[in-house]
Amino acid sequence: MKAVIVFCVISLSMVAGSDQGNRDWWRTMSLYQIYPRSFKDSDGDGVGDLAGITSKLDHLSESNVDAFWLSPIYPSPMVDFGYDISDFESIDPVFGTMEDFEKLVAVAHAKSLKVIVDFVPNHSSDKHEWFQKSLQNIEPYNDFYVWQNGTMTENGYFAPPNNWVSVFGGPAWTWRDERQAYYLHQFAPEQPDLNYNNEGVVQEMQNVLRFWLNKGVDGFRIDAVPFISEDVRYLDEPLTGRTSDPKNYTYTQKIYTTDQPRTYEIVQGWRGVLDEYTNSSKIMMVEAYANTSMTMKYYVSGAHFPFNFGMITDVNQDSTASDFNNLISKWMSNMPHGNAANWVAGNHDKSRLVTRFGAERARAVTLMTLLLPGISVTYNGEEIGMKDTWISWEDTKDPQGCNAGKERYETNSRDPARTPFQWDNTVSAGFSTSSKTWLPVNGNYKTVNLATEKGDPNSYYSFYEAVSKLKKSPIVQNGNLTTKLLNENVLSFARETLNDGSVYAIMNLGKEEETVDLSVFDNLSRQWNLYYATPVTDSIPKTLAMYKKIKLPSSGIAIYLSNKGSSCDGRKDETIVSESHSVISYTFGKVNIVRDEWTKKLANV
Ligand code: GLC
Numbered sequence: 001m002k003a004v005i006v007f008c009v010i011s012l013s014m015v016a017g018s019d020q021g022n023r024d025w026w027r028t029m030s031l032y033q034i035y036p037r038s039f040k041d042s043d044g045d046g047v048g049d050l051a052g053i054t055s056k057l058d059h060l061s062e063s064n065v066d067a068f069w070l071s072p073i074y075p076s077p078m079v080d081f082g083y084d085i086s087d088f089e090s091i092d093p094v095f096g097t098m099e100d101f102e103k104l105v106a107v108a109h110a111k112s113l114k115v116i117v118d119f120v121p122n123h124s125s126d127k128h129e130w131f132q133k134s135l136q137n138i139e140p141y142n143d144f145y146v147w148q149n150g151t152m153t154e155n156g157y158f159a160p161p162n163n164w165v166s167v168f169g170g171p172a173w174t175w176r177d178e179r180q181a182y183y184l185h186q187f188a189p190e191q192p193d194l195n196y197n198n199e200g201v202v203q204e205m206q207n208v209l210r211f212w213l214n215k216g217v218d219g220f221r222i223d224a225v226p227f228i229s230e231d232v233r234y235l236d237e238p239l240t241g242r243t244s245d246p247k248n249y250t251y252t253q254k255i256y257t258t259d260q261p262r263t264y265e266i267v268q269g270w271r272g273v274l275d276e277y278t279n280s281s282k283i284m285m286v287e288a289y290a291n292t293s294m295t296m297k298y299y300v301s302g303a304h305f306p307f308n309f310g311m312i313t314d315v316n317q318d319s320t321a322s323d324f325n326n327l328i329s330k331w332m333s334n335m336p337h338g339n340a341a342n343w344v345a346g347n348h349d350k351s352r353l354v355t356r357f358g359a360e361r362a363r364a365v366t367l368m369t370l371l372l373p374g375i376s377v378t379y380n381g382e383e384i385g386m387k388d389t390w391i392s393w394e395d396t397k398d399p400q401g402c403n404a405g406k407e408r409y410e411t412n413s414r415d416p417a418r419t420p421f422q423w424d425n426t427v428s429a430g431f432s433t434s435s436k437t438w439l440p441v442n443g444n445y446k447t448v449n450l451a452t453e454k455g456d457p458n459s460y461y462s463f464y465e466a467v468s469k470l471k472k473s474p475i476v477q478n479g480n481l482t483t484k485l486l487n488e489n490v491l492s493f494a495r496e497t498l499n500d501g502s503v504y505a506i507m508n509l510g511k512e513e514e515t516v517d518l519s520v521f522d523n524l525s526r527q528w529n530l531y532y533a534t535p536v537t538d539s540i541p542k543t544l545a546m547y548k549k550i551k552l553p554s555s556g557i558a559i560y561l562s563n564k565g566s567s568c569d570g571r572k573d574e575t576i577v578s579e580s581h582s583v584i585s586y587t588f589g590k591v592n593i594v595r596d597e598w599t600k601k602l603a604n605v
């Protein structure tokens with residue numbers, strides 16, 4: 001059975017220097033997430049820092065990244081590794097100084113890299129001055145957090161206001177003698193929720209955005225947005241029946257603690273702040289694990305985009321080609337018209353891409369995130385195929401792991417995906433001069449590291465580098481999307497433009513070799529040239545003309561380019577120069593571009 005779905009992608013004019021070009025810089029960007037503790041340590045204390053990041057920005061440029069997002073760098077007791085912020089407008093000394101940050105922004109901008117910072121609006125640290133003053137009932141901070149009286153249970157015990165559960169486990173309420181009341185924390189007790197029904201909170205947090213915009217940042221990744229606002233009746237949430245443990249987050253249905261209407265108003269207010277800056281678009285992207293309609297609602301509530309976590313939440317090692325196809329069409333067909341799609345392969349909260357899918361299938365996922373329309377999101381280390389690192393109970397740092405206890409920490413801890421970036425095969429994988437790092441380095445760093453992989457055309461990084469470069473081509477920037485299930489195991493899609501040629505991606509997501517006919521895509525019999533294929537095998541031809549049948553091994557992928565219209569307008573097809581399994585030169589619309597020249601070429605368009 002063949003299914004064909006065609007999506008029209010809004011074609012953007014990419015006129016460099018024009019205001020329009022400027023404003024749309026983010027719509028097809030390649031975004032890279034840096035987890036600062038684990039990216040690069042410049043001072044040998046075993047924890048990554050801002051100067052370390054600045055020293056490694058060339059890696060981002062070489063990896064065809066347009067913008068990077070920094071997980072939190074603000075002063076923090078580090079209960080939740082920076083997501084518990086004690087001062088929203090400063091830098092934690094472990095990461096450096098405000099001067100280091102300003103330097104990072106300047107160096108990044110000089111390299112044409114946009115800088116996005118993490119904005120964590122749902123909660124502060126309990127060490128934040130606002131919470132300390134709220135504890136003492138000092139105006140106007142008394143009402144900055146969500147304080148409620150307890151209840152008396154039927155058998156005479158004093159208890160929290162209701163049955164709400166924290167994401168990290170245990171009640172979402174903690175008692176404070178100082179206030180003789182409970183405060184709400186949807187995450188750790190050290191992360192009290194801010195009260196967005198208080199206009200002072202709304203204003204203060206908008207000023208936090210202005211503070212960083214005035215430092216020159218290009219936008220925000222906004223943390224834990226569905227949790228911003230709660231139903232003020234403070235009623236019990238209905239039980240799911242999935243567990244009898246009232247401390248388990250899955251105990252209740254989140255009808256009063258997530259996705260509340262007020263949350264979307266708050267988001268709209270932030271957009272107003274971003275739009276005060278008129279020189280270039282300042283963007284906001286929203287972290288929301290929510291159902292489709294609640295997710296899409298962010299597009300119409302001021303967000304530039306809500307993250308598309310489908311590759312994390314909807315598919316796994318065993319998913320079929322049609323599962324992947326469904327996930328693509330789910331986003332493309334539910335996204336409100338005229339918006340930019342995005343594809344997230346992994347992040348600091350989830351098991352690593354290669355661990356979730358296996359090394360071969362992970363490449364298909366990377367291919368999809370990079371070549372589907374819109375924005376690609378790469379978590380640091382996934383471009384070199386880093387795997388989860390096993391961490392002992394003694395070394396476990398993540399509160400979500402620690403709270404689960406010694407027996408269950410392994411399934412809850414997020415530490416395995418947060419270990420140091422593997423730069424090379426020296427001490428601590430080149431991450432730090434210290435052999436003791438905040439989380440241990442993965443034992444596979446001698447082979448899985450950037451330096452080694454750069455020298456191997458078959459490595460994950462070489463693959464990533466080639467495909468991310470293709471993302472910069474006008475075809476992938478502007479082309480329409482057509483997806484086709486060639487059979488029950490083989491998914492393919494085309495990105496086609498009128499004048500710049502087309503890209504065809506074919507992925508065998510099954511366990512057996514498959515032979516597929518690709519001529520369904522192309523009724524003008526143009527020649528296709530192989531751009532990339534893996535694994536290396538002769539069954540994948542370097543060029544395809546009239547007859548477009550290929551054999552693809554299990555987990556095999558192939559990317560072909562066609563020079564659209566070459567047979568019609570008299571231009572000759574390119575002579576293919578082949579290097580290992582990949583083609584390094586091809587005809588690109590009206591110009592011949594060798595891969596390494598693309599970046600230059602695009603900069604001059
Ligand atoms: C987000 C972050 C996660 C953090 C949580 C609370 O989900 O990605 O790391 O623990 O919010 O701030």
Ligand code: MG
Nearest residue numbers: 193227228229
């Ligand atoms: Mg909240």
